[in-house]
Amino acid sequence: SQQGEEDPQALSIQEGENATMNCSYKTSINNLQWYRQNSGRGLVHLILIRSNEREKHSGRLRVTLDTSKKSSSLLITASRAADTASYFCATDSLGGFQKLVFGTGTRLLVSP
Amino acid sequence: DAGVTQSPTHLIKTRGQQVTLRCSPKSGHDTVSWYQQALGQGPQFIFQYYEEEERQRGNFPDRFSGHQFPNYSSELNVNALLLGDSALYLCASSDPGFHEQYFGPGTRLTVT
Numbered sequence: 001s002q003q004g005e006e007d008p009q010a011l012s013i014q015e016g017e018n019a020t021m022n023c024s025y026k027t028s029i030n031n032l033q034w035y036r037q038n039s040g041r042g043l044v045h046l047i048l049i050r051s052n053e054r055e056k057h058s059g060r061l062r063v064t065l066d067t068s069k070k071s072s073s074l075l076i077t078a079s080r081a082a083d084t085a086s087y088f089c090a091t092d093s094l095g096g097f098q099k100l101v102f103g104t105g106t107r108l109l110v111s112p
Numbered sequence: 113d114a115g116v117t118q119s120p121t122h123l124i125k126t127r128g129q130q131v132t133l134r135c136s137p138k139s140g141h142d143t144v145s146w147y148q149q150a151l152g153q154g155p156q157f158i159f160q161y162y163e164e165e166e167r168q169r170g171n172f173p174d175r176f177s178g179h180q181f182p183n184y185s186s187e188l189n190v191n192a193l194l195l196g197d198s199a200l201y202l203c204a205s206s207d208p209g210f211h212e213q214y215f216g217p218g219t220r221l222t223v224t
Contacts, residue, residue, distance in 0.1 A: 033212065033213070035215070040149075040151070040200060040218075040220075041217055041218060042116075042202065042215045042216055042217035042218050043155070043202065043204075043215040044215075045212050045213070045214055045215070048211065048212050088154050088155075090154075090155075090213075097160065097162075097167060097168055098143065098145065098160070098206055098213060099145070099157050099160060099168055099170070100145070100147075100155075100157060100204075100213060101157065102147075102154030102155050102156070103154055104153065104154050105153075105154050
């Protein structure tokens with residue numbers, strides 16, 4: 001079963017705009033990770049945020065984590081057509097030994 | 113440094129047959145996890161291998177089995193294939209510190 005859900009399910013924007021996607025989960029976690037997937041291929045690791053962190057940056061990516069609300073957000077700034085992909089959040093629950101539980105994903109389309 | 117590799121890339125099998133998928137982890141990684149991703153869904157955890165033993169298992173039947181070798185590579189075996197086993201099978205590896213999981217490109221299995 002899926003741990004949580006990403007919102008929105010699909011997002012369509014123009015190049016240069018920012019894209020924000022949200023993730024909600026159900027259990028207490030060690031960390032939360034965001035992945036990108038192009039056209040049903042392998043998952044590319046984007047960023048990991050630990051349960052004691054509130055915000056993390058990597059290049060054009062900004063991730064926030066609110067453990068009280070069991071939610072996270074991924075912001076992609078100045079989007080490019082190459083950012084077109086599906087984005088998944090995955091949680092590593094307490095005592096889970098890295099058994100990642102994925103959400104349903106957000107499909108992002110960035111038009112030139 | 114090669115990342116996670118998987119073979120084969122694509123596979124077509126007939127219902128009732130058996131299949132073996134292979135995974136080589138990223139250099140320095142000792143833990144291998146397997147995931148099944150149905151079309152349009154997030155990956156679902158199958159099981160995880162550490163020190164050549166299955167450490168934890170998701171909600172998958174015994175038809176799904178695996179093995180980890182001394183060099184940390186791993187195999188996923190599925191017996192008595194069903195049409196519903198058609199999916200992308202992803203292998204992920206992680207380091208002894210249990211941090212980020214890195215995924216391979218996946219094996220696309222089609223059961224006819």
